[in-house]
Amino acid sequence: MDGRGLAAALLLGAQGVQLGTRFLTAAESGAHPAYKEALLAASEDDTVITRWFSGRPARGLRNRFIEAAEQSGLEPLPFPSQNTATGPIRQAAAERNDAQYMSLWAGQALRLLTRDTPAARIVREIADEARSRLSGMAGGGPAE
Known part of the structure; x- marks a missing residue:
């Protein structure tokens, strides 16, 4: 970073x-504005490794979707099925500018991000x- x-x-x-x-x-980033704002507001403590959006482990910002999925007691589907299943949720969240249900992939050094x-x-x-x-x-x- x-x-x-x-x-x-x-x-x-x-x-x-x-x-x-x-x-x-x-x-020059084409990232969704809600994604950018979530990244800029986050700290290193806000990231988790999750499989809930794609079915593969990836680091991202913890949000309501991840929290609810983790509390469900279910297991995510394997890739690419989980990615396909969450596609409509992510698309609807992007249309509503709702970062709480978007996949917000991020590394650990968020303090270095600039607008x-x-x-x-x-x-x-x-x-x-x-x-x-x-x-x-x-x-x-x-x-x-």
């Missing part, structure tokens, strides 16, 4: 990283921070 994480991954031998959540609230920042600026900031930290390591100590 940031240059510190990118630098750490590279130091551990990764050839790159995958960033998704960081771009969901970017200016309508251009994606190019996000990439530049991450790269600059990583470069600074990595050059600090080469100079004999961690960059501050």
Whole structure:
């Protein structure tokens, strides 16, 4: 989600990283406005691993749908059946701007999200921070 994480991954031998959540609230994002607002209002403590929307485990924001499903005593259907079964619920929720019944996929570092920042600026900031930290390591100590 940031240059510190990118630098750490590279130091551990990764050839790159995958960033998704960081771009969901970017200016160019096509994410539903209710989804963006839910992400911006959330903290790391608001995420859970759930299979209730798709049938596959995925991290997302806890909402009323997940809470009700967990309390039902049922098990989610396997993928893709669960995804198909919840499709109309998600579509109706999107039409009503109701994030409480939408799938709100999210990583854990929500504190770094910003409203309508251009994606190019996000990439530049991450790269600059990583470069600074990595050059600090080469100079004999961690960059501050």
